[in-house]
Amino acid sequence: MARQKNLVRRHEILRNTFILLKKRGMENVSLQMIADKSGISKSLLQSYYPHKNLLITDIVTNFMTAVLKSLNVTDFKELNTYSKMKIFIYLILEQGIQDEGVERVVKSILSDRNSLDRWSQIFDNWLKDEGVKHDLGNDRQVQIGLNFIITAGGSLYIKRTELDLDADQISDIMVKTFMSTFLSIDEAKIDQTIGEAKSALQKYELATLTQTINEMFDN
Template sequence: MARRKNMKRRRVILGNTFRLIRENGMDNVSLQMIAEKSGISKSLLQSYYPHKSKLISDIVRNLFTTLGSQVDSYDKINNCSPYAHMKAFIYTIGVLGMKDEGLDRIISQAFTNNETLDNWSIMLFDWVRDIHLFDEVNTSKDELESGISFVTIGVGRLYHDRKKHHLNAEQLADYATGSLMFSFCHCKPEEIDQALKDGHDIIESADMEKVHRAIDTMFDEGKEIIS
């Protein structure tokens, strides 16, 4: 019973933090604001989350997990290569941030803060491992892990500077996927071209409104959360 109560309160705290950050930006949200929004004292909030960084980390983890499950349900995802699958995932992150100012605040923070950036790399590798995305790819675990870390940092920088470089979400996904395939998985140019084309077909068939709704409701009662 106590654990259920704890998870219920964590859900409330995470949901309120998520909404406050979307509305105000990361730097303009304090623990006091989150506590007041959640109807609890700051000291009680800190018994669950001593620091804002832990709150942000849990929000990013839930965002990542929700996005991953949505991408896994895209219509053409089952008939594609793991690289096309990854392109669709990166595109989804990019396009949501570019079209939603509130999500952009969270994604930008995740890509520019060293702690959350490390979490992105770890979670991306865990996602790849858990869904066995690259099991059939002829590259070592260490090389793949290095490639994912490299791609995460590169995507973060490109996402942050996307307006300067006039990049859209698909171009961002193409650069990231192509870099991973060429530099770390040693793919041939024709393999890269095919994966990017297949990835394009996947995202063309994706229902981004459905993805957006899933993000909007990821902390609702009845949804499984990570904390």
């Protein structure tokens, strides 16, 4: 019973943190604000999350997991891993472009080194789950590649208005760079991968993912 209560409390804290991040961005949210919104003391909050970075890491994990789950829908599940990677990145960035609150969350992720590392780790674990990690090259090579495209892609996203880029173009750049520079995959395969991803995205309703993200701390 105590374990269930702790799980419910943790979800409430995460939900309230996500709401505050959407409204204010990470730099303008304090532990005290999260505690107040959750109706608990700061000391009790810190018994669950001693530091704000730990909270942000959990937010990142849940946010990315919600997006990854969307890749299991009928339109996506039969695609190759790199097409799914393109779609995964696109959906995260497009959510930020379409929703001002989610954009604050995305920018919070992109401006925090720990969050970027967590994104890279989630990607790495996902490649293992997809069963392709062993075909990609040595582990360090893949990790460097993931770190590079996430950091560089994040910079492009933040400067997208200045550079006149959208989520589709940025996700193209990130996946093409990973496949060509770090995995030495030939251009024809890359073009096929990107094309398949774009075709699948045309059939996908972004509102489906929006609802999933809004409800990700409800259960």
